[in-house]
Amino acid sequence: MKNYIGNEITLMQYIFLIHGIQIGTGVLQLPRMVAEKAGMSGWIPLICGWVLSSLASLIIIQIMKKNPQSTLMDIMTIYFGKRIGKISSILLIIYFSIVSFTLIQKSILFIQVWLLPGIPSYIIMFLFSVPTYIIARNGIRIIGRYAELVFFLVLWMPLFYIIALNQNHHWVHLLPLFKNIQQSLMATQSTIVSFLGFEVTFLFYPFLKTKKAASLGIIIANSLSLLVFLFVTIACFVFFSPDEITQYYEPTLSMLKVVEFRFIERMEIIFLAFYLFILSTTWIPYIYSMAFCSTWLFNKGKSKDYLLLFLVFFILIMYFVVPTFPKNDSLMVFYQKIGALFSYAFPVFLLIYSFIYYRIRGRITK
Template identity: 35%
Template sequence: MENLKFQNITLFEFIIFIHSLQLASGMLIMPSPLATTAGTDGWISIILGWIITSIIGVFIILMLQKNPNKNFSQILKTYFGKWVGKILFLAYAFYLFFAGFNTLLKATDIVKVWIFPSTPAYQIAILLLLPFIILALSGLRALTSYSMLVFFFTTWMPLFLFFSLKSMYAPLHLLPIFKDGIYPIVKATKETITPYAGLEIAYFIFPFLPKKQKAIKGILIANTGTMFFYLYVTILSYIYFSPEGIKDVIWPVFH
């Protein structure tokens, strides 16, 4: 019982943990694919993606609140039956694996290009992976504490990004709004779904949240914080680079 109590997380930790998982490396590359599809109206797609994922997040919490004594696997079996539930659980496990693998590849690529260009990629991947394996084996408390530490040590970075623009920006790049119509904006929304991924971790950390009635509030705050961060990075990228130039920049944040 004491061990379970030790693993409990506060609402703030719940919010920061989800928010941290969402950010990952998506913020570094998202402005470019959005601009390729929707031009400088891509920031509107971020808002549409936020609406969609917020609705999904609310449904996730409502499902968990309705089944407070069941884990994710048991919930799937309750709603879809034994065999279909198992298949869906395995599919979700594969999704988590490939999502994590994809994030690791992106992080490895960034470190190799910008920091250690002469270091073999596999060595960088191992060095990035080992700390997370240790944290995962240490339990939820270690994971949430790490998320909090990273959050507080990186809160200054958005301001640094703003001041790095100096006078090299052109807000008129954002105009006119809806220059290509609604369809490209809606189409580009698919580019935001993966960067918003992370809400589903609520399936696993919800049981450790004592104030479960505040879970909907928590997941919406986390998702909204992610939206504002993506908007901030994307809009700054659009006013710094030309409307055509942003399409060719893989990691606009580093420029």
């Protein structure tokens, strides 16, 4: 257990850190995914996913409150011993490496399709690694400041969708509002993964200055993500017909093709270029988490050393293995499964165990 004073983050940074992780790459494909599962009632599973993610987030906060200066690895060591603590840190490194690699690979594929089709993936990975290392090497406080800056920097971007809807929109696409309720509820499983990102609270809670506001902060972060998801999804539903929306891989970008000005035609390219800032707030915290867990596991060196090592490793993978959308989709499905278990099922188990642990410990003390 370490003292994290000196690298603390504010409540605003904590909120935008979680919110930035959540919206990431999922926004670009989310309208198509929910339309395939629930039709034009796809906004219903989004609300259900928000409820479940908020409950899981509050459970994590309750777990962390019992050991406010401890990360998940420290808590696992307290509950189960040093060996399990070490194993948990290894599992977290594997989890964060899969998540960060999957997300950054997806971002590279988007860039190759829309912006730089002739540039090899390892070159783009190298270009990503430079700012990622510069930001993440200074710790969680700088990452939190960066997430806060990006949030305010991209507040104008919804205007793109408002302009597109002014040229083409049909509200009748949403009718009836409550069609296939059972099918919509069943589609909740595909939306809860869109809210993944709050699980970083297991690591970043000790860095939060005002821990009393942690529950409120994580609810605000989830709510901001829900507003973004609802806005983008409903905008795509109104713009595209029910049959048309499933034909576009990234409908959130495709609908922007109708936005043109005299001085520039392809506004979706400009949108994606600025959206790279949002994408970076997704993979940077995960890559730092991987380095942070490595530092805890080996108890020597600095996080920035492991960070550099992992970035070089990712570049080498991109060099020898050419990424494709089918490969990335398979990796994304795997990440979503383990992410759902880690973020939703594991906190429930740990909360029950912690209750039993302190109950037995209290009796022994008496």
